[in-house]
Amino acid sequence: MHNKTLAELSKGLASGDFSSSELTKHYIGRIKQLDPTFNSFISVTEEQALAQATAADSRIASGNTTPLTGIPIAHKDIFCTAGVKTSCGSKMLDNFIPPYDATVVEKFNQSGVVSLGKTNMDEFAMGSSNESSFYGIVKNPWSLNCVPGGSSGGSAAAVAAQLAPASTGTDTGGSIRQPAALCGITGLKPTYGRVSRYGMIAFASSLDQAGPMTRTAEDAAMMLNIMAGVDEKDSTSMDQPTPDYTEQLNNDLTGLRIGIPKEYFGEGLTPAIEQAVQSAIKEYQSLGAIVKEISLPNTALAVPCYYIIAPSEASANLSRFDGVRYGYRCEDPEDLLDLYTRTREEGFGDEVKRRILIGTYALSAGFYDAYYKKAQQIRRLIKNDFVAAFEDVDVIMGPTVPNTAFEIGEKSNDPVSMYLEDIYTIPTNLAGLPGMSIPAGIIEGKPAGLQLIGNYFDEGRLLNVAHKFQQATDWHLQTPASQIKRVER
Amino acid sequence: MEWETVIGLEVHVQLATKSKIFSGSSTAFGAEPNTQANAVDLAMPGTLPVPNEQALRYAIMFGLAIDAEINQRSIFDRKNYFYPDSPKGYQTTQMDEPIVGPGIVEVQMPNGDSKSIRIHHAHLEEDAGKSLHEDFHGSTGIDLNRAGTPLIEIVSEPDMRTSEEAVEFAKKLHAIVTSLGISDGHMSQGSMRFDVNVSVRPKGQGEYGTRTETKNLNSFKFMEEAIALEVERQIDVLEDGGSIYQETRLYNGETKVARSMRSKEEANDYRYFPCPDLLPIIIDSPYIEAIRSSLPELPDTRRSRFVDKYRLSSYDASILSSDKSTAEYFETVFNVCKDAKLAANWVMGELTAKLNSESLSIHESPISADNLGKLIERIIDHTISGKIAKQVFESIWNGEGNADVVIEAKGLKQVSDSSELESMVEDVMSKNPDQVANYHNADDVKRKKMIGFFVGQIMKVSKGQANPGMVNKILMQKLKD
Numbered sequence: 013m014h015n016k017t018l019a020e021l022s023k024g025l026a027s028g029d030f031s032s033s034e035l036t037k038h039y040i041g042r043i044k045q046l047d048p049t050f051n052s053f054i055s056v057t058e059e060q061a062l063a064q065a066t067a068a069d070s071r072i073a074s075g076n077t078t079p080l081t082g083i084p085i086a087h088k089d090i091f092c093t094a095g096v097k098t099s100c101g102s103k104m105l106d107n108f109i110p111p112y113d114a115t116v117v118e119k120f121n122q123s124g125v126v127s128l129g130k131t132n133m134d135e136f137a138m139g140s141s142n143e144s145s146f147y148g149i150v151k152n153p154w155s156l157n158c159v160p161g162g163s164s165g166g167s168a169a170a171v172a173a174q175l176a177p178a179s180t181g182t183d184t185g186g187s188i189r190q191p192a193a194l195c196g197i198t199g200l201k202p203t204y205g206r207v208s209r210y211g212m213i214a215f216a217s218s219l220d221q222a223g224p225m226t227r228t229a230e231d232a233a234m235m236l237n238i239m240a241g242v243d244e245k246d247s248t249s250m251d252q253p254t255p256d257y258t259e260q261l262n263n264d265l266t267g268l269r270i271g272i273p274k275e276y277f278g279e280g281l282t283p284a285i286e287q288a289v290q291s292a293i294k295e296y297q298s299l300g301a302i303v304k305e306i307s308l309p310n311t312a313l314a315v316p317c318y319y320i321i322a323p324s325e326a327s328a329n330l331s332r333f334d335g336v337r338y339g340y341r342c343e344d345p346e347d348l349l350d351l352y353t354r355t356r357e358e359g360f361g362d363e364v365k366r367r368i369l370i371g372t373y374a375l376s377a378g379f380y381d382a383y384y385k386k387a388q389q390i391r392r393l394i395k396n397d398f399v400a401a402f403e404d405v406d407v408i409m410g411p412t413v414p415n416t417a418f419e420i421g422e423k424s425n426d427p428v429s430m431y432l433e434d435i436y437t438i439p440t441n442l443a444g445l446p447g448m449s450i451p452a453g454i455i456e457g458k459p460a461g462l463q464l465i466g467n468y469f470d471e472g473r474l475l476n477v478a479h480k481f482q483q484a485t486d487w488h489l490q491t492p493a494s495q496i497k498r499v500e501r
Numbered sequence: 502m503e504w505e506t507v508i509g510l511e512v513h514v515q516l517a518t519k520s521k522i523f524s525g526s527s528t529a530f531g532a533e534p535n536t537q538a539n540a541v542d543l544a545m546p547g548t549l550p551v552p553n554e555q556a557l558r559y560a561i562m563f564g565l566a567i568d569a570e571i572n573q574r575s576i577f578d579r580k581n582y583f584y585p586d587s588p589k590g591y592q593t594t595q596m597d598e599p600i601v602g603p604g605i606v607e608v609q610m611p612n613g614d615s616k617s618i619r620i621h622h623a624h625l626e627e628d629a630g631k632s633l634h635e636d637f638h639g640s641t642g643i644d645l646n647r648a649g650t651p652l653i654e655i656v657s658e659p660d661m662r663t664s665e666e667a668v669e670f671a672k673k674l675h676a677i678v679t680s681l682g683i684s685d686g687h688m689s690q691g692s693m694r695f696d697v698n699v700s701v702r703p704k705g706q707g708e709y710g711t712r713t714e715t716k717n718l719n720s721f722k723f724m725e726e727a728i729a730l731e732v733e734r735q736i737d738v739l740e741d742g743g744s745i746y747q748e749t750r751l752y753n754g755e756t757k758v759a760r761s762m763r764s765k766e767e768a769n770d771y772r773y774f775p776c777p778d779l780l781p782i783i784i785d786s787p788y789i790e791a792i793r794s795s796l797p798e799l800p801d802t803r804r805s806r807f808v809d810k811y812r813l814s815s816y817d818a819s820i821l822s823s824d825k826s827t828a829e830y831f832e833t834v835f836n837v838c839k840d841a842k843l844a845a846n847w848v849m850g851e852l853t854a855k856l857n858s859e860s861l862s863i864h865e866s867p868i869s870a871d872n873l874g875k876l877i878e879r880i881i882d883h884t885i886s887g888k889i890a891k892q893v894f895e896s897i898w899n900g901e902g903n904a905d906v907v908i909e910a911k912g913l914k915q916v917s918d919s920s921e922l923e924s925m926v927e928d929v930m931s932k933n934p935d936q937v938a939n940y941h942n943a944d945d946v947k948r949k950k951m952i953g954f955f956v957g958q959i960m961k962v963s964k965g966q967a968n969p970g971m972v973n974k975i976l977m978q979k980l981k982d
Contacts, residue, residue: 024705055915073961091547092546092547098546102544105546110545110546110547111540111545112540112545112548114547117557192753203628209547209549210547210548210549211547211548212547213546213547214547214778215545216777218777219779244551245551246549246550246551247549247550247551247778247779248549248777248778248779248781299718324774325774325777327581327772328581328589328590328772328774329590331581331583331589331590331591332544332588332589332590333546334590335544336585336588336643337543337544337588338545340544347642348585352583353934360777372772375772375773375774376770376772377770377772379774380774381685384774466831466834
């Protein structure tokens with residue numbers, strides 16, 4: 013059963029091949045058996061999952077269903093879940109049980125989707141390797157000595173290892189797409205404002221966006237159908253039409269204009285990745301697409317710009333973790349200052365502290381203009397690059413990440429090289445555009461990702477373009493089967 | 502040396518919205534601690550602010566009332582600081598792009614002069630919660646009911662030169678916001694709080710002296726005292742050859758003592774930046790014009806209307822129109838009794854004195870405007886005299902019922918029955934034959950004075966209830982006979 017896509021599981025449930033309870037038990041069993049090796053889950057909510065599955069089975073029996081009713085998925089532990097610990101990968105929230113659901117979680121619950129549990133992640137979504145989690149590193153199912161990417165590393169590993177058929181993720185600078193690329197799955201970061209951020213613990217509010225992590229583009233479309241839409245609890249969510257994303261999947265690609273930004277093929281890109289991307293582009297040409305080189309001249313400024321804006325916002329967003337109302341509190345504080353200082357010193361990990369310090373510095377009197385304000389101006393330039401490019405092309409393509417999964421520990425003492433992992437993904441967050449990563453090759457046993465970038469609210473086209481590729485190729489069907497088998501033994 | 506004082510005010514006004522500025526929690530005053538604080542107010546992880554449009558409308562109403570520019574684009578910023586009553590670790594406020602731009606407030610001084618005070622800007626922001634130090638031995642309690650209550654902060658230019666001007670300006674702002682209905686103006690509940698910036702300079706000097714800021718004064722009286730104290734302190738320091746340092750000060754209205762809270766060097770770096778959870782507020786001219794056309798009457802307009810319609814003196818009119826509650830109270834009294842002069846005298850006299858002596862505001866008055874109107878009506882229709890009316894007023898105040906009930910219950914009805922009055926007059930005359938004889942022998946001037954004696958006796962006999970007009974008439978008649 014765990015080989016099936018959401019679309020296949022949906023059919024199986026509808027035709028009574030198996031029940032939601034059977035399916036849920038099967039996945040819970042796999043998690044129990046295999047996850048001690050991968051460590052992709054922080055919490056497994058077996059009891060709740062089985063209760064949800066029973067309820068879903070009655071819904072199916074009564075015909076009151078949505079396409080995903082009864083299908084179990086996993087949620088990144090950044091989404092608040094009522095009554096279930098939501099840690100955000102941090103010691104700071106190790107004891108935090110929210111009294112409310114994130115809007116995304118609420119929507120899945122209402123659709124009758126079963127939640128298997130909460131997936132591991134970099135602490136407060138800050139990282140590209142899942143090594144900053146308080147709950148330990150996550151292993152890449154393709155290569156156990158490699159990282160799964162981050163920050164949605166647990167979600168990506170769980171889907172790749174088939175411990176869940178799909179998962180939610182969040183992406184601030186590449187946190188859905190980079191782990192999707194490193195784990196050989198499909199990941200979509202929608203347009204900023206497409207999916208509600210309510211109940212999703214904030215890292216950098218102007219960049220954070222939730223999206224699906226699945227095995228196929230079709231599955232991503234099914235997930236996005238539930239996730240997308242304006243939310244009165246999030247005033248930055250946008251009131252834009254929410255089409256049925258599965259309807260456009262098979263649109264013909266003849267005449268599709270693909271832009272290839274030359275800046276995405278410069279120094280630092282592994283030749284084998286470049287080759288994989290070029291083959292994918294050839295595949296698109298054979299599907300009728302027209303390819304043209306474009307320029308996004310401010311690309312090189314994206315990483316430094318991001319590492320001012322994201323930490324600045326984070327430095328304020330994380331101020332609420334002060335030991336006063338919830339979460340970790342240091343023992344026996346002497347006074348208020350001691351309470352604040354030790355709570356945050358003991359509750360946050362190094363990467364989080366590093367980013368709070370960077371952000372606090374960038375916003376300080378006397379530095380604001382040189383850093384934060386300048387970064388905002390650069391952000392506008394980067395956005396303008398894309399706006400200009402989309403006058404001539406329908407979709408932009410390039411690598412998701414410069415390399416395949418790297419070894420655990422390889423970059424953990426070199427923050428800058430870690431930050432460069434997101435060199436191709438960050439610009440879309442700064443511009444607020446939708447981006448996707450789909451499997452496009454396997455290099456020395458490890459997956460390579462192709463990135464697709466779409467125009468604002470053009471997720472339908474992105475999914476269509478991704479789906480047609482997946483109809484023509486089988487990279488997305490590759491699984492780390494031999495690895496998983498080894499773990500099973 | 503002669504010194505000149507320079508004063509600027511920052512005034513925080515709580516807006517009278519039903520719910521908070523960024524959450525659906527109630528803003529009602531006086532609830533049990535933390536019963537009006539939801540997940541957003543508690544800054545639970547993942548929660549987001551959603552702006553309250555009513556707060557925005559109220560801010561625009563204030564801007565229009567002071568003829569200010571309304572900015573069609575304004576931005577919410579985060580002001581970062583750690584304090585337990587600030588649950589997010591930052592306050593959401595407006596810094597560079599506030600909703601209300603420069604405006605003007607005209608202030609009438611008691612001596613009849615008027616003065617224009619320029620407003621630099623007014624911005625929207627959220628209030629903090631409260632730290633409760635009293636009830637927790639060795640610990641501090643936090644009440645977040647007030648956290649997120651919408652405020653406008655009104656920032657004046659340093660245009661005031663005396664504490665009286667500052668107080669009149671503050672009172673005028675109070676009159677404006679209560680007239681607009683955008684704030685309840687309840688000073689005792691913290692609905693209006695003042696930060697005063699004070700400096701002194703030698704008279705005639707162009708540049709300002711170094712200023713200090715005394716924060717969080719919650720009454721006109723405390724503000725006046727704090728300014729006076731600070732001006733005195735600054736002049737003393739300067740005359741002793743010292744310097745004034747820029748600092749934030751606190752004034753204790755109970756002990757009448759001020760102290761330094763922090764110096765400029767210790768000032769926080771608030772690291773303001775635009776709040777990424779809130780989009781810029783964009784409003785268009787039709788939106789603003791719709792609000793303008795629905796503005797209620799403002800104090801200045803009302804004052805001239807009171808002069809025109811009720812023939813009140815300018816002084817009486819300005820007192821009665823200063824705040825919305827007083828104006829409404831007065832107009833209700835008038836509508837019942839139809840005598841503006843009597844209505845004005847009772848509201849400004851008896852009622853105000855009684856309210857002041859018990860530290861009540863007019864909306865807390867135990868006597869409703871309707872009941873006061875009815876009481877005055879009974880004076881006008883001669884049911885009771887003005888003197889008895891004061892006695893009835895006391896009874897109504899003490900909850901003994903309305904005017905008619907009290908008059909009936911206590912038998913205070915004026916005696917206007919002519920035969921009853923005649924027999925009273927005859928009775929008094931027969932008991933005082935000497936005075937009657939003296940009266941007959943006196944000239945007109947003396948007679949007028951002597952009438953008083955007879956009236957006094959009759960009022961005594963009638964316990965003050967005899968109709969004085971009729972008594973006079975009957976007396977004159979009888980004495981002539």
